[in-house]
Amino acid sequence: MDVMEKQVLDCSRKFWHAMEHADELGMRAIADANCNFIHIGITCKLDQEIDFYTSGMFQPTEIQINEQKVDFYGDTAVVRTDCNYGLLLNGEATAHHFAVTEVYVRAEEAWKLVTFAFTALVY
Numbered sequence: 001m002d003v004m005e006k007q008v009l010d011c012s013r014k015f016w017h018a019m020e021h022a023d024e025l026g027m028r029a030i031a032d033a034n035c036n037f038i039h040i041g042i043t044c045k046l047d048q049e050i051d052f053y054t055s056g057m058f059q060p061t062e063i064q065i066n067e068q069k070v071d072f073y074g075d076t077a078v079v080r081t082d083c084n085y086g087l088l089l090n091g092e093a094t095a096h097h098f099a100v101t102e103v104y105v106r107a108e109e110a111w112k113l114v115t116f117a118f119t120a121l122v123y
Helices: 003-020 024-030 046-054
Strands: 031-038 043-045 058-073 076-089 092-107 110-120
Touching: 003 024, 003 058, 003 076, 003 092, 003 110, 024 031, 024 046, 031 046, 043 046, 046 058
Parallel strands: 031 110
Antiparallel strands: 031 043, 058 076, 076 092, 092 110
16 A cells, blocks of 8 residues: 555544544544535535534444545546445434545545545445
C-alpha cells in the first residue's frame, strides 16, 4: 500500500468511526461542509447527516468493513467500501450489505470527503 492510499483509507476509517460513535467533531474533521450523503431513502448535506446521528435517529449497532479499495484520479480518490451495516433507524433494527462509494478530494495536502453514497447489495 502506498502513502496516498494509506492516507485516504485512514480518513475513511476515521469517518466510519466518527459516524458509529455520533462524533460530530470527528465527522466535520473529515468531511467537507458541502459533502453529499446518499442513502436508500434520502440525500442530504453534512449538517443533516450529523443531526441524524447525534439526535439518535440513526444508531449504528454494528459496522463490519469487509473490504476497501481505492482508485485515484488526479487529486480525487474514490474508496469503495464493502460493509455490513446494522443500525436502529427511528428505533427499528435494520441491517444491510452495502457498497459505499466515498469520494475524497485533496486540497492543501489534506483529504476531504465530498460524497458518501450507500448502495444496497442484494447478492
